[in-house]
Amino acid sequence: MKPTSPLNRPLNGIHALNTTKHILIAGCGNLGLRAAHLLLQQGHVVYGLKRNPPGQPMNAQTTSPQIQWIQADLCQPDSMQALPEKISDIIYCPTPPQRTETAYRAIFIQGLNNLLGALDTTWLKRLVFISSSAVYGEHHGNWVDENTPLLPLGVNGQVLQAAEQHVHALPYETIVLRLSGLYGPEKQQLLARIRASQTRVPRHETHYANRIHIEDAAAAIVHCLALPTPAPCYLVNDNTPLPIDELYDWLANAMQVPCPPEGAPPAGIGNKRLSNALLLESGFRLRWPDTKQGYLALLKDPPIQI
Template sequence: MHSLIVGCGDTGVRVAARAVAAGDTVTGVVRSAQSAARVRAVGAHALVLDLDHDTLDLPACDRLFYFAPPQREGETDTRMRRVLSAMTGAPRFAVYISTSGVYGDCAGEWVDEDRPVNAESDRAKRRVDAEQQMLEFCSHACVLRAPGIYGPNRLPVQRVLDGTPILNDADGGFSNRIHIDDLAAIAWRVGTRVMPHRVYNASDGHPTGLGIYYDTLSHMLDVESPPRISWAEAEQRFSAMRLSFLRESRRLRNQRLLTDSGYVFSFADFRDGLAASLRAQAPLD
């Protein structure tokens, strides 16, 4: 079996290691020599490409893992369109990691995969387009709608140490998350079998207010919790991108994923995930 991982970054390298261990021939598509070295370190082949501009000479594969984000502008994912057009044929299995942002703001309601998408930003619209492309390309493709991905070196440690304010609990909504190790394990699992459904919420299933997450991390770092600010002040201090995330509130259900895959989370409790991530975190400069 040949696994092709397009966008073989932090999540992709973890999937590549699993695929190599399973006996697959693995090719990871990356943008830089540094990323290529990480791919080779787990026993996979590395292919350095600019997905937007280079001629895409891609190997045939049995499993396609597509983890590359869309380009930064527009309402369609032209990057994915180039990649899929360059494929010699549809693989037996395909996995695309999308985002739960395709649901838009749900006012804190519980959300399962039957809820219609309601992309409110161009960023989310590009993801909806990418999902549709992948589902049309491969009859057994699975879309994983992931929320905030955390893990070693993917924590807001510096913000906490700097005392950067966060939105107060009254103005904030629910946040959802998944540890990167769980996300990679789920991606590999659904990429090795025909799943009963084609879209899954890849979340740990335990949404909380954002303040709880930051307070827990602060406690683990033995520093004061970040100060809270109102929405009006946040609009003056935060970037448009950060505000767009904060405007959306939903609680993701993951029962379909648990039932269909039988997966048992390593870090369903984000507190355990934070503790493990901090132990593995590279020291800050």
């Protein structure tokens, strides 16, 4: 049965932090940047570590708090010689340059070791590690949660499973967030593929797609970072896992393009429905609980700049 998810509470229930924290976002791309802005709004000091951070705008005349950028490569220990002191929390959310076992191990396991080895961890209390629902295997369309056994089908999921085990063995409070497929203003690859007739869908068996709006994913990170007694792991997904053919056909109709033809389901991810019950029980509320409504808003509005 589908787990119940109460929806009659305030949206995006982010717990306010009581004290100013110094937070390092390692791999501060689109997702990390959104989390950074939320944390700055709460009054925290935020550092964004990135291989190629953005430069400060020439006309920046503002007194509002800004991300303090660090140019470094997690896979190059020598590039992390001048990390800030008194970091209390780390959000680890890098993106590997390729979908290979070598690249995943370099960034998710060795990269984290490099960061912790270069950082003065005297003040470090909590680490939030961004993982993926790829750690789950084939579940024949059944519901899965944080207690479901992990049997990843691809090397990305296998490396992330090993990375999660490594994270939980660290001498700090650690939280693993297993994110489903991201979509949003910065994540429109699926829409582009459907427009270009580059997608296929299984039509003779139900195969589920799981999604989370990038805005909700960032808010979930900030929410979990502030929880006084967090669980070791949370699934971050919206309330509406949908059959792939239903979702893709709906998107095609909304964009007034042909529906995708019959084809095999995406390889290496398995067929499952992700339960977000534990995350909702912690007090989090989604702004975009329904995948179709989230995509509809995305199709109606132009991409935003954050």
